[in-house]
Amino acid sequence: MKHQGSILIVDDNADILTASRLLLKQHFQQVKTTTDPQQIDAYLKQFEFDVILLDMNFSQDAISGKEGFTWLQHILQQKPEISVIMMTAYAELDLAVNAIKAGATDFIAKPWQNEALLAVVTAAMAHSETRKQKQQLNLQNQGLSLALQGQQQAFLGESPAMLKVFDTIEKAAKTDANILILGESGTGKELAARAIHQASPRADQTFIGLDMGSVSDTLFESELFGHKKGAFTDAKQDRVGRFQLADKGSLFLDEIGNLPLSQQAKLLAVLQNRQLTPVGSNKSINFDTRLICATNHNLYQAVEQGLFRQDFLYRINTIEITLPPLKDREQDIPLLVEHYLNHFSHKYQQQLKVTPSDMKRLCRYSWPGNVRELAHSIERAVILSEGDTLNIDAILTNQAPVPPTETQLNTFDLKEVEKQTVAAALAHYQGNVSKAAKALGLTRGALYRRLEKHEL
Template identity: 35%
Template sequence: MDQNCDKAEANLLNLLIVDDERTIREGCRDVAQGIGYSTYIADNAEHAFRVLDTTSIDVLLLDLRLPGVGGLEVLKEVKRRRPETVVVVMTGYASVQSAVQAMKQGAYDYVTKPFNLEELRLILDRVLGHLQLSTENRILRQQVKSKEGFGAIVGRSPEMEKLYRIISKAAHSSHPVLILGESGTGKELVARSIHYSGGSREKPFVAIDCGSLVPTLIESELFGYVKGAFTGANKNKDGLLQAADGGTIFLDEIGELPIDLQAKLLRALQEKEIRPVGGTKAVPIDVRVLAATNRDLEQAVAQGSFRRDLFFRLNVLSLRIPPLRQRKQDIPLLAGHFLERLTRSTGVRRNISDDALKLMLGYDWPGNIRELENCIERSCAFTSGPTIHVSDLPTTIQNWRDQVEPVAEKAVPRRGIMPIAEMEKQAILGAIDLLHGDKLEAARLLGIGKTTLYRKLKEYGALQ
């Protein structure tokens, strides 16, 4: 941590020193003020309670051996009045035994007399870091209870605020919108926000995942079919484009649509009519098209796997959803949102420890919000108490530091700038290595098409 930043943060915190020895009080005050705490002193329990009654104390440095009311009684009363106060006890008699008793009653840490001032400084630095994380967590949990973002989308980072402005403009337009983003970033949620924020909110919203449909069924799903069009077609069936008439159709993973169906979709959008499979009559439609992809469609156009004219037809308006690693300040807010949702469905309220949250903030989340949601659900299933700890998180996240730190030390030179092509190579080969050779999963998590991945591996001479 930057020392100036630490001092600025500590200046917002009040620390009370309770000890009957003047030299101890003054020494502790000098150390605390050097860090940046606003300090108060008391020489007995009664004096301490008067300070606590008139001042919001964040940290209490408490001697266990006080005249009159003892330190353990003071600790118990402080935790009853102000459970959020961080208490560090000082003990010079009965040593560890009394300190352990204090810890059981809610003390954060202890220091044994006689102690040196550097030891005290390290403890107070640790307290500062603990309070900073606790404060951020508390504030973000409070934000969950108020406005979380835009519609059903959760996030308050600058990147998301920019996205909300684009969504708002798109919602009041009737043009097609191309939604770009890695897998798991919430592209369908953005599409729904566009639809339900616009003038057609009372009309149908129909979503179709082009990547999950069997290629031979996509045409009949989109355009419908007439009775007798093929074996099993015992009656007429409206297609999804017709079902969305007057509203919005959302074509997720549009890049996976076969090239021949791309031509038929383009014709339907241009002519505003469809022809069901096996039919001879055109059916007029009035739909707004929202499409989404995690692929680079411009590259697909260049490679001939996506029609240029369809790309231009869909790309009238476009927006890109930032990956979770570029909006990490939203992670506590999202985690709180998922915990609240689980509370409503299970009746069990849980929270996340500061250490677990810190680890989650450091992780890069290649699966984005979908991975975070899965992490919260799994952690809630595995935890035995009301708080999710580091040990409850998926092993992928627990082992993250051990995996990336050696790679980072090797990949980033001490001097100079690494070329983007080399960074891309390290990312691709590193992902495949971490996934034990699973190239398809690597391509999915990296947000690139499998064709692109194999082409890159061929360039690197790593295709086996």
């Protein structure tokens, strides 16, 4: 059985190349050869090598080994994870020892015994794999420091609607089925995704979240699949994508309804094959990631309108979970108020309570921003309260209603309606993107995408 490794042999002696290639191709998946070291860069860009067999001397400098040292340093600067084996004549063993000090993995003396060459290359292959694993771990640690979110909030409820959600989560979490979470903005879709992860066999692995509404078209593949150094102008180093960061764990893609059709096709292909290819690489990588998606869009309607691929929808919604708006689960409001009151009272070193009459007023409010609005409102009230009672007037008198349309809609074209609605919200809030996004039920990133789309 052939080893999966890839080898490049660089020697200006064609006989050496032929003999070594015939031997090594019997044992390794890919063996490339060249007589010209000037071609090394081209090969490094086109292929991902594990081992390079490099001659110490070429015709330009047949004795000192200087050219071999130069190319050794060049390779290690470009691809430090590659194992370089220097090839030398018996009389040049001192040069070979110096090459190892300079970063070569090993050397082989010419002429060699086939068994000796195989042993050296196999050991170098293992060394290269160890280097790559270490590099991958470092990249993952860097990526995790950027991708991991803050402390997890509580996912609470005792209403019949939420008990039904919890029951579905408990059943679905035990499987690796892809899950689609539906619901209005602010209903806790990310909290539901985290609850699924925590209840799954992957709970001790990583949970990675990504807001698709904040990912630009140009960075889509890099964010999800990673990239290699030099793949594009700002690719200063290799980067691990979210699928690899979440390997063995769970990947949560929020606002999946914002994906353009072209990106849906790319993501669908990756999910079908369970393989991804980083930008700038020609090597596919297997992944084992549990996918959880969420959106506040009606994806079935989007499919009918040609804005969402039906095959992609079927791929991501093996299990669907719909989170009810807070106005439909009034029974849960006291529980949530007490939870966030305790949390923020502790955070801001306060001791506050809610009177029964004030709790009734909070339960009667419609909470258009759902649980997210409730949490932010309680925090604001805790900060502004004096004495030992929560000042709910700081909540109920400062709620901004969803803005009326300030431009009379005179078309049924959905694209134009969206443009006019976004423009009206911005005008109503005097250009405040955060407030406009909240009123529209969008994240800031999703609103920015629409501003760019409509050139507003």
